[in-house]
Amino acid sequence: MTTMRTRTDNALEIRDLRGGYRGTQVLHGISLDVPAGSITALLGPNGAGKTTLLRMVSGLLRPTAGSVTFNGQDTAKLSPTRRAAAGLCLIPEGKGVFPNLTVKDNLRLQIPPRARSRSYEEALELFPVLRRRLNSPAGRMSGGEQQILALARARLASPSLILLDEVSMGLAPRIVEQIFDALRILSSSGAALLMVEQYVSQALAMSEFAYILDRGTLSFGGRASELDADSVMESYLKQGRA
Ligand SMILES: Nc1ncnc2c1ncn2[C@@H]1O[C@H](COP(=O)(O)OP(=O)(O)OP(=O)(O)O)[C@@H](O)[C@H]1O
């Protein structure tokens, strides 16, 4: 039996998105979908506009044209806070935790007011490495542990879409593997992930769909299995020279 796909099958639909910063257009008409519950990779070399795109989706930066539809709802008039309350979560590059607060408080703060009775225990069950660190300031933990805390916090917000900006950045390869395991755990809660990653081969291995951004336009959009990491890396180098 076939089922009809409806708009709401996509957690995120971006259509002809344009914009950037004062005087510089960064995105030149981007259209992409993130199916509900999927893992979708957003790849591209430095400066391609990946972070800019995530900032527009989360509402931190206003596009000059185009649309961002989240779970069937046009977001044009929604503030970043309203988008977060509706289930959209951004883990910005290197800024996913409050370093001066304890791990416990970092987790507690993330529980929405309407769910005060809920405990952070569910996050600790998924990410047990945090348990023995509960009373340490988050900033004293290793980089990898801090990123796992950022993922645990995201999980507590029960989002339907999580935007991840290079959560593996600056970590040793062994730790990067742990982060990718943690991302799989996060995804198993049912949230869709739109993942910006520099580790192309790991990102492709765990993603169902992938997009490649090339100086503000998409050069590829489709199944991750259609791409191989070496060719993607080569395309980055060509773009760098262009
Ligand atoms: N706050 C800003 N003001 C002006 N220009 C900016 C700003 N942030 C980024 N840019 C420019 O916008 C372009 C896209 O940057 P962006 O950070 O989105 O790229 P990226 O794909 O995330 O790169 P990276 O892989 O290095 O993180 C770059 O040319 C960058 O210099």
Ligand SMILES: [Mg+2]
């Ligand atoms: Mg970036």
